[in-house]
Amino acid sequence: MNDMRILERDVDTNTIKIAARGVQVYYGDNHAIKDVDVDIQDKTVTAFIGPSGCGKSTFLRCLNRMNDTIDVCRVEGDIHIDGEDIYDKRVDPVQLRAKVGMVFQKPNPFPKSIYDNVAYGPRIHGLAKNKAELDEIVENALRRAAIWSEVKDRLTAPGTGLSGGQQQRLCIARAVATEPEVLLMDEPCSALDPIATAQVEELIDELRQNYSVVIVTHSMQQAARVSQKTAFFHLGNLVEYGETGNIFTNPEDPRTESYITGRIG
Amino acid sequence: MALGLTGYVVLAIILLTVAAFFMARSRAKSTAGGDIRLLHSLPNYYGYNAAMFAAVPAFGVLMIWLLAQPMIIENSVFKLIPERIVSEGSSRGLVMSDVRRVAEGLDIAVAQGALTDDEADNIRTEFKDVRSILGSVGVALGSNVEPEVLYAAQQYRAKSETGTFWMSVAVVALAALGAALAIFVTNADFRARNTVERGALALLILAASLAILTTVGIVLSMLFESINFFRLHPWTDFFFGGSWAPNFRGDSDLSILPLLWGTLYISVIALLVAVPIGLFAAIYLSEYAGPKTRSAAKPLLEILAGIPTIVYGLFALLTVGPALVSIFGRGEAGLLGVDWMSGATAVLTAGLVMGIMLIPFVSSLSDDIINAVPQSMRDGSFGLGATHSETIRQVVLPAALPGIVGAVLLAASRAIGETMIVVLGAGAIAKFSLNPLEAMTTITTRIVSQLTGDTDFASPETLVAFALGLTLFVLTLGLNVLALYIVRKYREQYE
Numbered sequence A: 001m002n003d004m005r006i007l008e009r010d011v012d013t014n015t016i017k018i019a020a021r022g023v024q025v026y027y028g029d030n031h032a033i034k035d036v037d038v039d040i041q042d043k044t045v046t047a048f049i050g051p052s053g054c055g056k057s058t059f060l061r062c063l064n065r066m067n068d069t070i071d072v073c074r075v076e077g078d079i080h081i082d083g084e085d086i087y088d089k090r091v092d093p094v095q096l097r098a099k100v101g102m103v104f105q106k107p108n109p110f111p112k113s114i115y116d117n118v119a120y121g122p123r124i125h126g127l128a129k130n131k132a133e134l135d136e137i138v139e140n141a142l143r144r145a146a147i148w149s150e151v152k153d154r155l156t157a158p159g160t161g162l163s164g165g166q167q168q169r170l171c172i173a174r175a176v177a178t179e180p181e182v183l184l185m186d187e188p189c190s191a192l193d194p195i196a197t198a199q200v201e202e203l204i205d206e207l208r209q210n211y212s213v214v215i216v217t218h219s220m221q222q223a224a225r226v227s228q229k230t231a232f233f234h235l236g237n238l239v240e241y242g243e244t245g246n247i248f249t250n251p252e253d254p255r256t257e258s259y260i261t262g263r264i265g
Numbered sequence B: 001m002a003l004g005l006t007g008y009v010v011l012a013i014i015l016l017t018v019a020a021f022f023m024a025r026s027r028a029k030s031t032a033g034g035d036i037r038l039l040h041s042l043p044n045y046y047g048y049n050a051a052m053f054a055a056v057p058a059f060g061v062l063m064i065w066l067l068a069q070p071m072i073i074e075n076s077v078f079k080l081i082p083e084r085i086v087s088e089g090s091s092r093g094l095v096m097s098d099v100r101r102v103a104e105g106l107d108i109a110v111a112q113g114a115l116t117d118d119e120a121d122n123i124r125t126e127f128k129d130v131r132s133i134l135g136s137v138g139v140a141l142g143s144n145v146e147p148e149v150l151y152a153a154q155q156y157r158a159k160s161e162t163g164t165f166w167m168s169v170a171v172v173a174l175a176a177l178g179a180a181l182a183i184f185v186t187n188a189d190f191r192a193r194n195t196v197e198r199g200a201l202a203l204l205i206l207a208a209s210l211a212i213l214t215t216v217g218i219v220l221s222m223l224f225e226s227i228n229f230f231r232l233h234p235w236t237d238f239f240f241g242g243s244w245a246p247n248f249r250g251d252s253d254l255s256i257l258p259l260l261w262g263t264l265y266i267s268v269i270a271l272l273v274a275v276p277i278g279l280f281a282a283i284y285l286s287e288y289a290g291p292k293t294r295s296a297a298k299p300l301l302e303i304l305a306g307i308p309t310i311v312y313g314l315f316a317l318l319t320v321g322p323a324l325v326s327i328f329g330r331g332e333a334g335l336l337g338v339d340w341m342s343g344a345t346a347v348l349t350a351g352l353v354m355g356i357m358l359i360p361f362v363s364s365l366s367d368d369i370i371n372a373v374p375q376s377m378r379d380g381s382f383g384l385g386a387t388h389s390e391t392i393r394q395v396v397l398p399a400a401l402p403g404i405v406g407a408v409l410l411a412a413s414r415a416i417g418e419t420m421i422v423v424l425g426a427g428a429i430a431k432f433s434l435n436p437l438e439a440m441t442t443i444t445t446r447i448v449s450q451l452t453g454d455t456d457f458a459s460p461e462t463l464v465a466f467a468l469g470l471t472l473f474v475l476t477l478g479l480n481v482l483a484l485y486i487v488r489k490y491r492e493q494y495e
């Protein structure tokens, strides 16, 4: 199994999907992200790890300009996706977010039926030509998010009536249904049991065939299991970034080492 | 100005209360031997406790006595009025009010020195012109004072005097007793703090129950008058009749239906104006406006809510009505060249202005409700590449819908109960018509008109006002309960 992973890693292309240079984020006077440079590769799972409050979510939200919705938030620096500056005036954040999907740290299903939750993105972007196609998209998305068997009999029930873990998988299905090129996942498994976690990890691995996935996680094991690249954040700095194997077996920075071995965070 | 006996009683209670406060406090200190740490409560609490015992029962009894005494005395004096002087077309109640007036007049005459106390008690109409004496001190009477009335008035005064005397004795004694008791029980172990706490609780409960009791009282009085009405007038005509034609000589048609129709028609127009505008304003303010615009626009919008409704009524009568007439009326001279509207008062006039009045009501409630929709919900939608207006239409509004429905129902209940705008803007003709350019009338305007002018509270034409009021009350109460239920249910969803 492990050998296979390494084999796959070699196969991966080295095209850069997201390139960030000198990114600074301020919440009012709070300097939350300090001068971060990072290159995120296409068809790769990149894990962001680091102690709570170090800015993982904040940086993730820079990648699809979700920080625009926070009044006090200010982003500086360059972030390019496919060579295009996403903070350029000509870029429509709405189009960008259709391309860069997001699963949030807290499950946030809409107060609509399960079906309508998943169909929301495809409907907005006109991904389905007819009802049958939409049904298919919804079913596929729910299957990929490992929740189909649990909800197939109650697609018309409200999404808010599901358990926390089911809601999170519903949100994953919702994001997947829009067919993004990049999927940003903020602790997608924090509310899931081991079985669902394994299924989501399988999904992430599958998504890697076509997309670039960025996942924030507090579980070292998860980062090691699913990601090829790992970035370690600490107090708003990107301390270390590299091959997941290297980061976990042979970290360069003493802060990375002490975090991984459980001494900070 | 000299105080009456009651004034002195109040003064005495206050003095006793203050004295009790200081005495209890110093007694508490001295039982602790000067070391207040030995006391169960801080010294002031012993003072408050004693003050409470002195003041509360005394003032309570004083108040009840003041309310009950006139009733009891009136009842006993009532019997003194012989059947003979209750003249044709008048009633005992009217004679009784004469008695009260003469009694008051005598009081004033004594106070101003026109009569001595003795004279006032013994004066006879046979010997003196009581009417002119009372007239000279400013109490004008409609007719000459009958000897029986004067006698009854004198009895009234005498009984009031004895009553007030005994009241003073009882109340002051009670205050002294309460103070003494509280001071007596004061010692280091007495839990004054807890007693004061209970006193505070009782005060709060009293305030809460007063509010509820007055509501109950209002409803009951409406109910009794309505029952009187239904004794005089068939309820089938009131609820199911087809016309409203009050006739003060009797035999009127008093059906609520044409009025209800006018009320609902005007309210619907008002809501058609207020709901879209109010809702859109709320959406703009809560979703798009920056903090600066918001802090400026919100108070401005809420100023609308502070305008007295009579001003809106004037606006309807003087501005909106004529403007509508110049559009829809005046034939060739009008804007459309039609002659559909003849007068300024019309359903449309009242509806439009009432709608304007309701805008801030709808907008500020909806604004709160929209703000209560969690940001994470919007984030979820934005994160899927939805635009702001798609997010509002498909996520925020559906999430806020129950709350908004509640807000609209509250606005509807205000529209139904609104009076001044319709009095001035809607007209006075009760009828069923679909034409919004015609004058119509509402329940509230009819209540006003049935109760103004010469009224006789024994005729169905007057009493119908209470039945109308009660129906209106039930209607708005139902709407409010429904609205609050919906709003509350919606709140639970996010808490």
Ligand SMILES: Nc1ncnc2c1ncn2[C@@H]1O[C@H](COP(=O)(O)OP(=O)(O)OP(=O)(O)O)[C@@H](O)[C@H]1O
Pocket (backbone or CB within 6 Å): A027, A030, A032, A050, A051, A052, A053, A054, A055, A056, A057, A058, A059, A070, A072, A105
């Ligand atoms: N909306 C906001 N307004 C102001 N400050 C914020 C906001 N969101 C985050 N911050 C601040 O930015 C810093 C980074 O927060 P962020 O949410 O990115 O941390 P995180 O690494 O995702 O933590 P966790 O693992 O607990 O989710 C924190 O100091 C936080 O207080």
Ligand SMILES: [Mg+2]
Pocket (backbone or CB within 6 Å): A056, A057, A058, A105, A186
């Ligand atoms: Mg986070």
